[in-house]
Amino acid sequence: MAFQGIREYIELLEQKGELIRISEFVDPVLEIPEIVDRVSKSPGGGKALLFENTGTDFPVLINAFGSNERMALALGADNLNAIGDEIEDLFKKLVSPKAGLMEKLRMLPMLGQISSWMPKSVTGKGKCQEVVMKEPDMGKLPVLTCWPADGGPFVTLPCVVTRDPETGVRNVGMYRMQVFGPELTGMHWHKHKTGARHFNEYKKRGERMPISVVLGGDPAYTYAATAPLPDNIDEYLLAGFLRKKRVELVKCITNGLEVPSNADFVIEGYVDPEEDFIWEGPFGDHTGFYSLADWYPRFHVTCITHRKDAVYPATIVGIPPQEDAYIGRATERIFLSPMKLTMIPEMEDMELPPAGVAHNLTISKIDKTFAGQAAKVMNAMWGAGQMMFNKVMIVADGQTDIHNYPEIARLVSQVVDPAHDIYFTQGPMDVLDHSSSKFAYGSKMGLDATHKYEEELYAELANYQVPKxxxxxxxxxxxxxxxxxxxxxxxxxxxxxxxxxxxxxxxxxxxxxxxxxxxxxxxxxxxxxxxxxxxxxxxxxxxxxxxxxxxxxxxxxxxxxxxxxxxxxxxxxxxxxxxxxxxxxNFKRDWPNPVVSSIETIRKVDAMWPKLGLGELIESPSLRYIPIQKGDGAIAEEKQQ
Missing domain, CATH: 3.40.1670.10 (UbiD C-terminal domain-like)
Structure with missing residues (x-):
C-alpha cells in the first residue's frame, strides 16, 4: 500500500484503533519522551501517539512503528513474514533456469513489475515544498530532548540522503542529528556507515558534501533508511517494492539531491569536510545506555521546506523494549530470506530478542546436516553486513521454536557443553558498544545449541537433569x-x-x-x-x-x-x-549510565496523566532502573575505594 503522506498513515492507524490523539500541551523537552517510554513498554507496544499541542506549528507522531501490527501496516502487509516470503518467491523465480523461449517470455510481466518499483524523478515542486522557510530555523520544529543527560535536542527519525561523488549512487541512512542552532546540527554517522564513506570521498576531493534530510512521507521511506541494504543499492528501490509503487523524487532547492515529493519535511544543507568537527552528544541510545559525546561533522542547514499539513515524526530509544524493537523485527523477517538465499542456505529462522538491542544477541535456527555446521554459520553471519556487530550468537536446529525464549533457553541448557560448545572470536563492534576494552573492536561468543554428531561430542550427559x-x-x-x-x-x-x-x-x-x-x-x-x-x-x-x-x-x-x-x-x-x-x-574507557528519566520529569508526567486520555496511570519504567545510575550525568561516576 502506498501512502501519499504521513497523514494517510495516521488515518489508517485511527481506523484500526491504533492511535491516540493528545490535545493537551506536552513539552517536547523530556515530557513527550517520558510519556512515550511508559506507553511503548506496555504489552504489545501500546498505541501510536499524536501530540497535537507541542508549542510549535507542528504535531508530533511517535511510536508509529511500535507494534508488530503497526509495523506491518506501515509496510502495507498483512504480516511481516509475508514480505520475506514475497522476496524469496521473487528471487527463486528470477534465478531459476528457464527451459525455453515461452518460459522466458513469461518472465516479462514480472520484470516490468520490478521496473515499476524503481524511483523516478519528476519535474516541478513536490508537496514537500509547499512551504519554504525564508530563514531556515530548526527551532521551529518540535525536536525532542529525550533524556536528562542528552547534549540537547535530537532529530531521531531522519532519512539522510547522500550521494557517492564518484558513482553518483544515492544512499539513504538514518543518523541522529543534534540541534546546535537555527542553521546547525551534528551529523552522527559511524565509521562503518555509507554516509561516512561518502564523506571521506568528498574529503579526498576537497569538496563540500551536499546532504538532504527527509522527515515523514510514506512510512516505507523511514523503514528503508534503517534497512541493512548492501552498499550501492538505493533505499528508495526497497521503498518502492514495499509500497508497490515507485517513489517520485523532486530536486531540492539549494542542492542537487532528490527527495520524495510527498515527504513532510526536507532539511537541505551541506557538510564541509575541511571544517572542524563539533562535540556532539551525549545521547540516550538504543543500547539502553548513553552513547557518550564525541566529534562529528557539522551539518549546515541551507533550506527547510515542508507540506502545509506537515506532521513531525519522531522516536525515542533507550532501555528495551521500545519502538525500535519492532523496526528490528521487520528487518529480521524481511532480510531472513536474502541471507538464506545468498549466503547461508541452511538457515531456517532468525530471532533478534529486544533485550539484545539488535546486535548484542542473535538466535538462529539451521537445518543441520554435518558436524561443525553451527560454527560455519556463526562465521558466515559475523561476516554479513551489520551482523558483524553481533556480540552473542546462539545457533539451534531441530523443532525448537526460537521465538519462544523459555524453549530456546531449555534447549541451550540441555545440549550446550560450556567447555566445548562455546566459540570466541574477535572483530568489529558497534561504535555504541560501551563494554569492549577497545573502541569499536572486541570479542564475540557463539553457542552451538544444535544436536551433536558423534564427531562433536566430548562427553555425553545423556541423563542430565537441571537441578531445582x-x-x-x-x-x-x-x-x-x-x-x-x-x-x-x-x-x-x-x-x-x-x-x-x-x-x-x-x-x-x-x-x-x-x-x-x-x-x-x-x-x-x-x-x-x-x-x-x-x-x-x-x-x-x-x-x-x-x-x-x-x-x-x-x-x-x-x-x-x-x-x-x-x-x-x-x-x-x-x-x-x-x-x-x-x-x-582496569577499564580504560568511560562507562555510561543507563538511560532513565529524572524524578522531576516523572512527577510532572504523573501530575498531567489524567488530562492526556491515556487511561489508568502507567508507572514510569525509569523507576526500576534509577538505582543502577551512578550520578546524574551520562558517565557513571566512579566512587573512590
Whole structure:
C-alpha cells in the first residue's frame, strides 16, 4: 500500500484503533519522551501517539512503528513474514533456469513489475515544498530532548540522503542529528556507515558534501533508511517494492539531491569536510545506555521546506523494549530470506530478542546436516553486513521454536557443553558498544545449541537433569560467601540451567574470585550458566538481566569456563555482567549510565496523566532502573575505594 503522506498513515492507524490523539500541551523537552517510554513498554507496544499541542506549528507522531501490527501496516502487509516470503518467491523465480523461449517470455510481466518499483524523478515542486522557510530555523520544529543527560535536542527519525561523488549512487541512512542552532546540527554517522564513506570521498576531493534530510512521507521511506541494504543499492528501490509503487523524487532547492515529493519535511544543507568537527552528544541510545559525546561533522542547514499539513515524526530509544524493537523485527523477517538465499542456505529462522538491542544477541535456527555446521554459520553471519556487530550468537536446529525464549533457553541448557560448545572470536563492534576494552573492536561468543554428531561430542550427559532451586540455599551461601548480595535461581525450576547472582563489587578481582567459588560450590554443581551482576539490578526481572548482561560483557574478557573434572559432571560458564571501572577492572574507557528519566520529569508526567486520555496511570519504567545510575550525568561516576 502506498501512502501519499504521513497523514494517510495516521488515518489508517485511527481506523484500526491504533492511535491516540493528545490535545493537551506536552513539552517536547523530556515530557513527550517520558510519556512515550511508559506507553511503548506496555504489552504489545501500546498505541501510536499524536501530540497535537507541542508549542510549535507542528504535531508530533511517535511510536508509529511500535507494534508488530503497526509495523506491518506501515509496510502495507498483512504480516511481516509475508514480505520475506514475497522476496524469496521473487528471487527463486528470477534465478531459476528457464527451459525455453515461452518460459522466458513469461518472465516479462514480472520484470516490468520490478521496473515499476524503481524511483523516478519528476519535474516541478513536490508537496514537500509547499512551504519554504525564508530563514531556515530548526527551532521551529518540535525536536525532542529525550533524556536528562542528552547534549540537547535530537532529530531521531531522519532519512539522510547522500550521494557517492564518484558513482553518483544515492544512499539513504538514518543518523541522529543534534540541534546546535537555527542553521546547525551534528551529523552522527559511524565509521562503518555509507554516509561516512561518502564523506571521506568528498574529503579526498576537497569538496563540500551536499546532504538532504527527509522527515515523514510514506512510512516505507523511514523503514528503508534503517534497512541493512548492501552498499550501492538505493533505499528508495526497497521503498518502492514495499509500497508497490515507485517513489517520485523532486530536486531540492539549494542542492542537487532528490527527495520524495510527498515527504513532510526536507532539511537541505551541506557538510564541509575541511571544517572542524563539533562535540556532539551525549545521547540516550538504543543500547539502553548513553552513547557518550564525541566529534562529528557539522551539518549546515541551507533550506527547510515542508507540506502545509506537515506532521513531525519522531522516536525515542533507550532501555528495551521500545519502538525500535519492532523496526528490528521487520528487518529480521524481511532480510531472513536474502541471507538464506545468498549466503547461508541452511538457515531456517532468525530471532533478534529486544533485550539484545539488535546486535548484542542473535538466535538462529539451521537445518543441520554435518558436524561443525553451527560454527560455519556463526562465521558466515559475523561476516554479513551489520551482523558483524553481533556480540552473542546462539545457533539451534531441530523443532525448537526460537521465538519462544523459555524453549530456546531449555534447549541451550540441555545440549550446550560450556567447555566445548562455546566459540570466541574477535572483530568489529558497534561504535555504541560501551563494554569492549577497545573502541569499536572486541570479542564475540557463539553457542552451538544444535544436536551433536558423534564427531562433536566430548562427553555425553545423556541423563542430565537441571537441578531445582531448592538445592540452592540463598541465605547459607550468603553466609559462606559474603560477596554474594542475592541469588535468583528460579529458572532452574522450569528446566533452565541459569542462575543470576548479584554482588557488591568493591575490590579488584572480586568477580573472578567469586566465579571460581560459585563454580566449585556444591550447590552449583549441576548449574551450567551463572551470570554475575551489580547489586542494584533487579535480578528477578529477566528482561532486565538479559539486557544488562549482554550489554555489559566483552564475551572473551568476561567469561570464565570451568571444565568438568569428573565424568558425569557439568562444566560451567560464569559471565561477568557487572559495570566496569578503571579502579576495579582496569577499564580504560568511560562507562555510561543507563538511560532513565529524572524524578522531576516523572512527577510532572504523573501530575498531567489524567488530562492526556491515556487511561489508568502507567508507572514510569525509569523507576526500576534509577538505582543502577551512578550520578546524574551520562558517565557513571566512579566512587573512590
Amino acid at each position: 532451586s531448592s538445592e540452592i540455599s540463598v541465605e547459607n551461601i550468603k553466609k559462606e560467601i559474603p560477596e554474594v548480595h542475592d541469588i535468583n535461581a528460579n529458572l532452574l525450576d522450569v528446566g533452565i540451567s541459569f542462575v543470576v547472582v548479584s554482588v557488591k563489587k568493591n575490590e579488584p578481582g572480586l568477580v573472578k574470585s567469586l566465579g571460581k567459588k560459585l563454580a566449585a560450590h556444591a550447590a552449583f554443581k549441576g548449574v551450567k550458566f551463572i551470570a554475575i551482576v551489580d547489586e542494584e539490578l533487579d535480578i528477578h526481572d529477566m528482561n532486565s538481566v538479559g539486557w544488562y548482561v549482554t550489554g555489559n560483557i566483552d564475551p572473551k574478557r568476561d567469561s570464565q569456563i570451568f571444565e568438568a573434572e569428573n565424568e558425569g559432571e557439568v562444566s560451567h560458564l560464569v559471565l561477568d555482567g557487572t559495570r566496569k571501572s578503571g579502579s576495579l577492572d
